[in-house]
Every structure is written in structure tokens, then in C-alpha cells.
Amino acid sequence: MPAAPYRGSWRLQGRFWPTVRDDPADAEAISHKLSVRAGLVRQLAAGLYTVTPIGLRVIQRVEAIIREEMNRIGAQELLMPVMHPAEIWEATGRYGLAEQFRLEDRGGRKMVLGMTHEEIVTWHAAREMRSYRDLPQSWYQIQTKLRDEPRPKSGMLRVREFTMKDSYSFDADEAGLERSYEAHSDAYARIFDRSGLVWYRVESDVGMMGGSGAHEYMAPSSAGEDVVARSPGGSYAANVELAVSVAADPEFGEAPDAPGEFATPGIGSIDELAEFTGLAPACLAKSVVLVSDSGPVLAIVRGEHQVHEKKIAHLIGAHRAAHPEEIREWFGADPGSLGPVGIDAGTVRIIADSTLQTGHYVTGANRDGFHLRGVVLGRDFQAETADIRTVLEGEHAVDGSGPIELVPVIEIGNIFKLGTKYSEPLDARYLDENGQEQVIIMGSYGIGPARVAMAAIEQGHDDDGIVWPTGIAPFDVHIVLIGDPDSEQGAFAEALLGELSDLGLEVLLDDRPGLRPGEKFVEADLLGCPLRVTVGKRTLPDGPLEVQVRRTREKSEIALEGAAEQIRSLWLGLAGG
RNA sequence: CGGGGUGUGGCGCAGCUUGGUAGCGCGCUCCGUUCGGGACGGAGAGGUCCCCGGUUCAAAUCCGGGCACCCCGACCA
Structure with a gap:
């Protein structure tokens, strides 16, 4: 049985603490x-x-x-x-x-x-x-x-x-x-x-x-599942699900009077189209066909952007990607040559991203292997406009606070x-x-x-283990006792546990017998309490006592006289910092 | 729900292609030597090889079905 607890402090001997040497095989984060x-x-x-x-x-x-x-x-x-x-x-x-x-x-x-x-x-x-x-x-x-x-x-x-x-x-x-x-x-x-x-x-x-x-x-954290769009200093910060940004316009050049069809044999993707035409992706319009409960939807964004699921869902509700046969039926062409021109808005709901409101674009011609250049929203086709695109890193925050960074969180x-x-x-x-x-x-x-x-572990660790923040570490101080609990060192460590506890710190005393010092040190590093105190042969009779800051690995040697107070002020320095 | 992967002593893995008495490292137990950064030697314990069915003289291994877990995507306060 573990010895009686001293407030929030523990003796390790007899505790259920199942550490392992190897990473679990199926763990990623x-x-x-x-x-x-x-x-x-x-x-x-x-x-x-x-x-x-x-x-x-x-x-x-x-x-x-x-x-x-x-x-x-x-x-x-x-x-x-x-x-x-x-x-x-x-x-x-x-x-x-x-x-x-x-x-x-x-x-x-x-x-x-x-x-x-x-x-x-x-x-x-x-x-x-x-x-x-x-x-x-x-x-x-x-x-x-x-x-x-x-x-x-x-x-x-x-x-x-x-x-x-x-x-x-x-x-x-x-x-x-x-x-x-x-x-x-x-x-x-x-x-x-x-x-x-x-x-x-x-x-x-x-x-x-x-x-x-x-x-x-x-x-x-790189283990995060969400992404935040954030400007320098964070004055603009939003989940990408609703983040907006200012996308710089490319050099469109003069718009032709009317769209012109041209052959694009074998071109199926924006990248290929950009290569083929020599135009920036931002001058191309990407057409995505979705099926909502109320029918087909054509979503159009600029070539460098993607339709954002959540944003489009706000407009059309639950939806799925259209099947190739459906696309063939509604557009008369296969994906890769689709566009809004000539599409009956009564059959297909057309939603263009707001960026399309300026400039003229290359779109699919709804004829396999052909595209149109010089397509202008409002002139050559009609569409609802809304923010339906993803935000890209480097685009500017709408509040003028600078380039946006995408951060996993x-x-x-x-x-x-x-x-x-x-x-x-x-x-x-x-x-x-x-x-x-x-x-x-x-x-x-x-x-x-x-x-x-x-999240604290994700943000606080090194090659040896966890580095807990002082606020939520399992213990404030981890005493590694090298030697037998019944020895002089054991008695000293025990006394130190009591003094530190009296000063309001929560202490873990590794008093497990039969373990080699190296094993205790390795496990102390793994667990990651802010301060580690080593009590061994070198400590007695005259000191010094070795204290290590887990985060920095900084070691100090302190006198036995007033050691507890010293440790406490070290801890306060960490906690206050 | 789509795609991929993995299931073999407590943990990490090999063996499977080419069927034939189940192995390695770590951990665990005991003895001895060690003892301030995961020691060394010796002796041991421990496994329905995920499950069900099939093929075969014989299945961890081949075939069929199922289950579980992990990863990518979809989804998600």
C-alpha cells in the first residue's frame, strides 16, 4: 500500500503508473x-x-x-x-x-x-x-x-x-x-x-x-483538425470555415467584347489549362457541380481557390458531388470543360464567388475540349454571388492587418x-x-x-517527454531518490517532501526501490514536472542539492539549509514567468 | 460512409511469398554482480498466432466471410 498521502503529494512506491518505453504502434499525434x-x-x-x-x-x-x-x-x-x-x-x-x-x-x-x-x-x-x-x-x-x-x-x-x-x-x-x-x-x-x-x-x-x-x-498544434486564418498579431482570426480575405486581382488585361471559344484538347484541370493558356490560375474560373436537395448547383470560383464545403452549405444546404452522368445530362460536356455560359438558371442554380465580380475569365465551353475566354459575370452569364471559397495563405486580412497565415489548431x-x-x-x-x-x-x-x-503536451514537449506548464503539471516538484527509502537519503527526501508540501507545493517522491537511477531520470523526464530534485549520496551530508528545471534543463545546486524555500522560489519564478 | 493499412506472449516486431513441432528485442520472475541518465551474467515463466468456416495428411502461413484497431478523406460543439 502507498504510504499515507501528504496533502496533494505522493510517494510513488506502490502506485499504478504504467509507463512504457516504446511509442504505441498506432499513435501518430x-x-x-x-x-x-x-x-x-x-x-x-x-x-x-x-x-x-x-x-x-x-x-x-x-x-x-x-x-x-x-x-x-x-x-x-x-x-x-x-x-x-x-x-x-x-x-x-x-x-x-x-x-x-x-x-x-x-x-x-x-x-x-x-x-x-x-x-x-x-x-x-x-x-x-x-x-x-x-x-x-x-x-x-x-x-x-x-x-x-x-x-x-x-x-x-x-x-x-x-x-x-x-x-x-x-x-x-x-x-x-x-x-x-x-x-x-x-x-x-x-x-x-x-x-x-x-x-x-x-x-x-x-x-x-x-x-x-x-x-x-x-x-x-500540428495535430489539430481545424484550421484558423489569422493575420499577424491576430487582430483578424477566424476558423477557415467562415474566414474571408482579400484576394489580389491578377492583370486581366482588356476584356474582349464577347466570349471567344477556343480548342483545348485534352485539358481537364486548372493546372493544365493555366499551362496551356499561359494565364495565371486566378484568370481561370473553376466550375464545380453539386447536387442539393432542390436540384443541381453550379459553384464557380477562381482557379487558385477551392469551393468551401461549409460556406456553400450555408447557401444550398446538404449536398453531394454530382455524378458524371448527371453532369453530362445538364451541361452536355464532361467535367473539365464546364462553365456557366449558356446554362439555364432555371435548371441549374449558379453561384459565383464574389471574386468573379471583377475581371474576365476563361471558363469551360460546355463542349468537350473547348473553353471560352473573356467571360464576364453579369454580361455573359448571370449568377448569385457570395463568398464560397477557401482562404489562401498570403491573402490579406479584410481589416487591413496584413497577410493571412493558416494555422492548424x-x-x-x-x-x-x-x-x-x-x-x-x-x-x-x-x-x-x-x-x-x-x-x-x-x-x-x-x-x-x-x-x-x-494541447499542452502538443505545445510542450521535447525528445525526452512532456514539458508541462506549471499550471497543470501533475506535480510541481518531482524528487528522484537515489538510494533506499530507509537510508539517510530516504529520510532526507521524505523530510523535503513534507517541507515542500507545507509550502503549498505538490510533490512526487520517486521512492521506488530497486530501480536504477537512469530509469528514474528517464521516467521523470517523460512525466515532465516543472522541477526535478535529485537526492542521493552526493546530497548528504553537506549538499549541495541538485535541482533541474525540466523545460530548460538548467541545473542549480542549492544548499541543504533552506532548500525547500529555495525550491519554492525557483518554482514561483517558473510559474510567474 | 469511401480509400489504405495492421491484427502473432504485457509492449514493439519477425515468420506468411514457397503449408511441416512459433521466434527476436524489451518488459516480467529468481540468483549473483552492479547502482547519479533506461547495466551485466545465469536460470525461468508466459502465446486459443483476432474470430468463424473451407482446402489439406498437416494452416500463423492458402481460400471465403466476419470483427477489431490505426491512417487519409468525408463528417464533426
């Missing part, structure tokens, strides 16, 4: 490899992970920061069930979503496992919030979410079951929502700063949550202005000062503690 090797997590099945005792310490430190900051803005912690009656989800039209785990109880009653808790929290608010005097409220929980992800991946980064801090605000009006939103925004800034992350707050799509405005909190949190999306269907209303019934205005706000931890 650094955080995945290191979280397994450092014994923080173990996989049960795809997207299902057990967090080990030592991994849990990291998660709990993140959660502790979250609780402090949520409480600071007056949010109240509660706990809602993971399993819900399906009816409530039916009321908001979110029953049957692909990611939703559904089941039945023994009576055949339909249930769901919660992927989030808007429905449930709103259901409660609808029953308990009656008067404007009851508002505003902010409630939060740290609770399990279940999502039948189509593709769990990257260790703990994308899983099917995870804990989430989710909070919900209830306000009487838009101004109130604005205040709640800002309060959360402030809290989130403190939470992610204290967690030691590099992070961006970016404009985001409202997605399946619905609502009128949203931001995401993103931690830059991990989404670690988000904030949404829900408005009445849930309160309306679930009848969450109150009586205002005038006795008039009003719909409660809501916001919802999420953070994934495990993602915060994994």
Missing part, C-alpha cells in the same frame, strides 16, 4: 504517444480511454482552474444526467442526429446519451425560471458527453466519451446575453492562460448548436450565443416587469479539459 508512454491514459476501444491516477491529476488541475474561474464570474455548478428521455430532444428537432447514441429502457421508452446538455438545462429552466427577478443565471457542470464519432482519432483528442465543462446562461434580453457572453470570454482567457497554452479566440461557425454568434478557442473551447433556439421550442419563458411573457435568451459555453491537457 505527439500527445497520443506521450500520454500513453507517460502512463496518463490507456485505451479501452476506439475513442474510449481510461485516465490513470496520474493522468487524472492533470485533468483535475485543469478542472480546478475551470471551477475557480467559472465561480469567479458567478456561474453555479450543478450536475445533470448523462441519459435523457428522447422526447426532450425531439422537441428541438435534434433527436436522431448521426452522432447520437440512442437506446431504450426496459419499458421500450426511447432514451439518448447526452452529446451536450442544451435541451436538458433548458427543460429545467423552463420549469423554474418564471420572473425577470430570476434572471440572469449561469449554470455549469463538468460532465460526461457521449458522441458516436464517425472517426475517433489522435488519442484523447477526438473521442466518443469525454468530460466537458459546459455552461449555459439565461438572460432576459440581448444586452444581458452580451454581458454573460463577455463574462465567459473573460473567464476563458484566464482559464487558458493559467493552463499555460498558446491560444487564439477566433470567429466560428454556429454549426449544429445553432444561434447567432460564436467564437472558438483554439490551441495551435486544436479546438479547446467555444462560446455560443444561442438566443432562443432552445428556449423557444422548450418553452423557457418569464414574465417581464410589465407582466409580459418573454422568451429567455440563452448562451452556451464549452471547454474540453482533456483537450486542454493534450
Whole structure:
């Protein structure tokens, strides 16, 4: 049995800490490899992970920061069930979503496992919030979410079951929502700063949550699944799903009076066409045929751009790529020679990217092996115009703040202005000062503690292992005891553990017998606590005591007298920096 | 859901092409020597070769079907 705990400090002897020497074979992301090797997590099945005792310490430190900051803005912690009656989800039209785990109880009653808790929290608010005097409220929980992800991946980064801090605000009006939103925004800034992350707050799509405005909190990492378009200094930052930019116009030259057809034998791609014509891709128009629920859609962007799925989906809803036979039928030509000229807008909905509003373009002629040059939007064809293209790196930010950089990021949190999306269907209303019934205005706000931890690993590691930020390291100080716990050194290490703990630090003492020093050092590096103290033969009787900063590898030798105080001020220097 | 890959002691892998008594490294147990950056020697334990079916005298190996996991894409708060 482990010895009795000393506050938050641990003796390692007897603990469940399953480290491994090799990277797991199927791991790709650094955080995945290191979280397994450092014994923080173990996989049960795809997207299902057990967090080990030592991994849990990291998660709990993140959660502790979250609780402090949520409480600071007056949010109240509660706990809602993971399993819900399906009816409530039916009321908001979110029953049957692909990611939703559904089941039945023994009576055949339909249930769901919660992927989030808007429905449930709103259901409660609808029953308990009656008067404007009851508002505003902010409630939060740290609770399990279940999502039948189509593709769990990257260790703990994308899983099917995870804990989430989710909070919900209830306000009487838009101004109130604005205040709640800002309060959360402030809290989130403190939470992610204290967690030691590099992070961006970016404009985001409202997605399946619905609502009128949203931001995401993103931690830059090559393991990230999202991409942010960001100008220098970050004054412009948005998820590429909705990012806009200024695309420089090429030298178009004089537009001809009318489109002219020319032969382009064997030309099927923009690259080939650019090569063949000697024109920049920006002078060519790319035609993409999609099929929406209401029929065929021709989306046109400049040659250097791509049609962005999310952006076009905002206009035409769910859609798929057209089959070659369908394209043949509607355009009379194969992909590669398609264009908007001569297409009946009644049959095919034509949407051109806004960049097409200036210049003249080479487009397909809807005749295999032929293209048209000098095609002008508005003159030679009619189309709706909208921003439907991807943003390219190097294009300029719309606020004039400079060239845009595309950064892969991990989404670690988000904030949404829900408005009445849930309160309306679930009848969450109150009586205002005038006795008039009003719909409660809501916001919802999420953070994934495990993602915060994994992002910290992505951003803080070296060849030897994890380099935790001080705010969320599993321990503040890792004492490597070289020698027997019953020895003089053992007694010293034990005393040091006590003193450091009394000073408010959480300490891990590696008092495991029979391990070689090298093994202890290697595992200490892997685990990555901010400070490592070595207690061995060299330490006693007169010192010095060796302390190493994990991040910099900087070693200092300190006197035994007042060692604990010294270590504490070293730690404070790291934490404050 | 499309494409690709992998399933063999706890972990990482070889063996499969060309069917014939299941191997290597690490880890684990015991003994000895070591002991401030994953030591060395010796002796051991540990495997339904993912599952089901087929072919064959004989299947980890060949054939068919299934399952699981990973990666790319689609999708995703």
C-alpha cells in the first residue's frame, strides 16, 4: 500500500503508473504517444480511454482552474444526467442526429446519451425560471458527453466519451446575453492562460448548436483538425470555415467584347489549362457541380481557390458531388470543360464567388475540349454571388492587418450565443416587469479539459517527454531518490517532501526501490514536472542539492539549509514567468 | 460512409511469398554482480498466432466471410 498521502503529494512506491518505453504502434499525434508512454491514459476501444491516477491529476488541475474561474464570474455548478428521455430532444428537432447514441429502457421508452446538455438545462429552466427577478443565471457542470464519432482519432483528442465543462446562461434580453457572453470570454482567457497554452479566440461557425454568434478557442498544434486564418498579431482570426480575405486581382488585361471559344484538347484541370493558356490560375474560373436537395448547383470560383464545403452549405444546404452522368445530362460536356455560359438558371442554380465580380475569365465551353475566354459575370452569364471559397495563405486580412497565415489548431473551447433556439421550442419563458411573457435568451459555453491537457503536451514537449506548464503539471516538484527509502537519503527526501508540501507545493517522491537511477531520470523526464530534485549520496551530508528545471534543463545546486524555500522560489519564478 | 493499412506472449516486431513441432528485442520472475541518465551474467515463466468456416495428411502461413484497431478523406460543439 502507498504510504499515507501528504496533502496533494505522493510517494510513488506502490502506485499504478504504467509507463512504457516504446511509442504505441498506432499513435501518430505527439500527445497520443506521450500520454500513453507517460502512463496518463490507456485505451479501452476506439475513442474510449481510461485516465490513470496520474493522468487524472492533470485533468483535475485543469478542472480546478475551470471551477475557480467559472465561480469567479458567478456561474453555479450543478450536475445533470448523462441519459435523457428522447422526447426532450425531439422537441428541438435534434433527436436522431448521426452522432447520437440512442437506446431504450426496459419499458421500450426511447432514451439518448447526452452529446451536450442544451435541451436538458433548458427543460429545467423552463420549469423554474418564471420572473425577470430570476434572471440572469449561469449554470455549469463538468460532465460526461457521449458522441458516436464517425472517426475517433489522435488519442484523447477526438473521442466518443469525454468530460466537458459546459455552461449555459439565461438572460432576459440581448444586452444581458452580451454581458454573460463577455463574462465567459473573460473567464476563458484566464482559464487558458493559467493552463499555460498558446491560444487564439477566433470567429466560428454556429454549426449544429445553432444561434447567432460564436467564437472558438483554439490551441495551435500540428495535430489539430481545424484550421484558423489569422493575420499577424491576430487582430483578424477566424476558423477557415467562415474566414474571408482579400484576394489580389491578377492583370486581366482588356476584356474582349464577347466570349471567344477556343480548342483545348485534352485539358481537364486548372493546372493544365493555366499551362496551356499561359494565364495565371486566378484568370481561370473553376466550375464545380453539386447536387442539393432542390436540384443541381453550379459553384464557380477562381482557379487558385477551392469551393468551401461549409460556406456553400450555408447557401444550398446538404449536398453531394454530382455524378458524371448527371453532369453530362445538364451541361452536355464532361467535367473539365464546364462553365456557366449558356446554362439555364432555371435548371441549374449558379453561384459565383464574389471574386468573379471583377475581371474576365476563361471558363469551360460546355463542349468537350473547348473553353471560352473573356467571360464576364453579369454580361455573359448571370449568377448569385457570395463568398464560397477557401482562404489562401498570403491573402490579406479584410481589416487591413496584413497577410493571412493558416494555422492548424486544436479546438479547446467555444462560446455560443444561442438566443432562443432552445428556449423557444422548450418553452423557457418569464414574465417581464410589465407582466409580459418573454422568451429567455440563452448562451452556451464549452471547454474540453482533456483537450486542454493534450494541447499542452502538443505545445510542450521535447525528445525526452512532456514539458508541462506549471499550471497543470501533475506535480510541481518531482524528487528522484537515489538510494533506499530507509537510508539517510530516504529520510532526507521524505523530510523535503513534507517541507515542500507545507509550502503549498505538490510533490512526487520517486521512492521506488530497486530501480536504477537512469530509469528514474528517464521516467521523470517523460512525466515532465516543472522541477526535478535529485537526492542521493552526493546530497548528504553537506549538499549541495541538485535541482533541474525540466523545460530548460538548467541545473542549480542549492544548499541543504533552506532548500525547500529555495525550491519554492525557483518554482514561483517558473510559474510567474 | 469511401480509400489504405495492421491484427502473432504485457509492449514493439519477425515468420506468411514457397503449408511441416512459433521466434527476436524489451518488459516480467529468481540468483549473483552492479547502482547519479533506461547495466551485466545465469536460470525461468508466459502465446486459443483476432474470430468463424473451407482446402489439406498437416494452416500463423492458402481460400471465403466476419470483427477489431490505426491512417487519409468525408463528417464533426
